[in-house]
Amino acid sequence: MMRRRLFWKLFLAFWLANCLTFLVGAGAFMLDELRGDTPGLRSLLVTELNMLQRFDEQAGRQLLQVSPQPPGVQVGLYDDQGELLAGRAVPRPLFERSVTGTDGRLLILRASAASDLDEQPRPRGMGPLLTGTLMSALFALLCSLYLTRPLAWLREAMGQVAQGRFDVRVKPRLGRRRDEIVDLAEDCDRMAGQLKALVEAQQHLLHDISHELRSPLTRLHAAIGLLRQQPERREMLERIERESRRMDDLIEQLLTLARAQSDQDHADCEALDVVELLAQIVEDARFEAGMRQCQVLLVAPQPFITRGHEELLYRAFENVIRNAVRYTAPGSEVRVEAMLEQAGERLRVTISDQGPGVAPERLQAIFNTFDRGGDSGGDGFGLGLAIASRAINLHKGVIAAQPADGGGLLVRIELPRLG
Template sequence: MPVTDCAVTTRKSLLTEENFARVVVGFVTVGFIAIVVAAAAAGWAQWRNQQYLEAIDHTRTVESRISDFSTLIERAETARRGYLVRGAFNHRQAYEEAVAPQRPLLDEIAALTADNAAQQRRVAETRALLAEQLAFQQQTITLIDQGRFDEAIAQFRNDPSITLTRQLRERAAAMLGEEGRLLGERNAAQTRAADTLFALAALAGILLLIVAAAAVTAIRRYTTDLATSRSALRALNENLEDAVEERTVDLQRANDEIQRFAYIVSHDLRSPLVNVMGFTAELDTARQQITRYFDEASANDPELAKSDAAIAAHEDLPEAIGFIRSSTQKMDRLINAILQLSRQGRRTLAPEPIDMNAMVLGIADMLQHRTSEAGAEIRIEGKLPAIETDRLAIEQIFQNLIENAVKYLKPGRAGVVTVRGRRDGKRLLYEVEDNGRGIDPRDHERVFDLFRRSGQQDQPGEGIGLAHVRALAYRLGGLISCESELDRGALFRLSLPPKFQAGEGVSQ
């Protein structure tokens, strides 16, 4: 491929990055809005489902109390007859045990069905029938207690207890039927609420899949263009020795464009994020005003405090706003991290002689408060070899490694972080070792990826530190690796040239 054609292809590919950034920002914004809407809808559906569950539980409670009441009616009548026939004390006692809870149980049923006029009417009818039933039953019991069995039998034959018992049974059955009807309605409403929740989740999932598919397509297209431009740059060096310099220039331009692209993406992401954060603050202010309104209105109308709107103002809105705020804060931290990595990638490195022992001691002093709280100790093993490199970069590497070692110590175990170094052939080898919780061997490479973390997520962080460490090590012409097992600590090994020279950074 001619040199001019390769250069043109590269420039065209690089010129599309700004449009690509806008597309990515658009996809992220749509996806974020979809997540917020889906979360709000799911919260509403869950709240409605909880209401239906409470109503169903209430209905089942009423049914249980009605069944208990019906059983007590039957037991009282059976015990009276047994006492009449045998005159045994145990039947007399069984009668008293069956009669005693009848009125309190009926009162409880009345309280539970206070919002149902039909049930209240049936409860009133049942109360009247129960009073009449108890009066006839008590007459029989009193005659038997006095030894007047003939009169008791004659009274039993003439009283309407059988009819009253049947009527009480019918009232109980009617009340159970009404509760069964309510239970059916509430079960159907709960099913509809669950169907709505599943539908919303499915819709949100489909929308996110569409957004993800479109984003992946755009990224793959951009990656293909970038790969094409890199292939074109490689072709410049096939047969022409004088094309090496031009290829180097183009590669540097590509790297600069990648850094600029990261900056553009982060900057454009921040604009909609700032809007979301601002509107969230306005929503919270409006929510506080609404809450104050309901509090003031509730003082004059206590029933207003129990309304759905008041509950939403006091409970649902704060929860939803808190979710949005935590999500935007996390995105803000991620954007700041991307900007920091972009700035570090563009910073000009300035090598200088560095006393590594003094530098590590300074880092240990800076982390003294954290190590004291964790009961940990930072040790320097022997004399660390001096190096000539960029001070800020090497400080950031060791500070991240030592800080991570202190952060992920094993609870209940005295923490020790050891820093050592030696010359390894023409290079310098530094090691930072701890006796903490360790890293799963499957995650040794994964921990160096951007936004990736390993193990239990009980410490603050966004998965940026080790990715930043590796990027800095590459820029200094070094390599970094990890050796670790779970519960046996971790060892990070950093290999660097003794003297950094511009242009000897390791390719990423």
């Protein structure tokens, strides 16, 4: 049976707020009645005072004899000597007013329960309504906090899980609470644990694959050394050497991708100049570009000092720039431009080529793992841009691709300054 504890808590809370609002209002009304501070009593006192002031003592006596007095209330008319002239005796008056009759005689009107009345009856106060409103608001606030605080904790925890911190847990923060939100927190904690196990299993698999592949690589290199002594088998030697080099490159890229995906604690961060890093990469890329009769131009007037993983950032920029050199047209130019934004707190790097470009519907897919951008016959493995994307995201940056002006592809990388 589905548990509905949260539903009943909300139902009872709002019901209790409404009941208290009603009881406070009804209680205040009953208290007024018990005190005798009613519109009927006030009207009687005001009328009696008017009769004494405008007419004479006899008119005031007749009014008290004819007009019924509220139950439990005493109203009496006294002379200046304290002798009761009309009405009921008032031993402990709560209301007393002196008035001079038309004959000049001083008279005193006393009542057992009344407020400080004026000539006109005062309206009933707004106290009960305000009290009930405030109590309803208080209960609504408590209910809102009861619901929104754990939901905010859940949102914070899911944000940390999205950043790769799978050790976060929500249920311990909820204490001894028992309802559907606790069940949701348990499911979220269980999901974080399963994600952590899956990611660790993936990382272990990548490392195991890399380790296992290095053994046949060692044997291949040994075989290459033996074959060099047999010139008649040189064709096979070149093929083995080429394949072993490709396998070595694949392993290196897999290791880099594994590190970019798993390194979340920034333990190896160090201060570095990204512009200087770009200059080193461009200098190395110019040698490869010269073989294709093209050029690599760097435009970066100012340094940009930040903290990060130098190796991962180097691989990220190197993969993008080498891709641009690989696909640009012979005799063309690859342009690498870096500029500071937001008062020097952010670096924007654009790498543009003059190659065939990428179809608009594939601009996002080229950053996926093992995606070769439709070039299935090329020498690449489809890991270069995936490594660049993971490394830039690890440094809280953004990487995106778009068509370049005049054809080709433009890759935009934005990095914040990390302290």
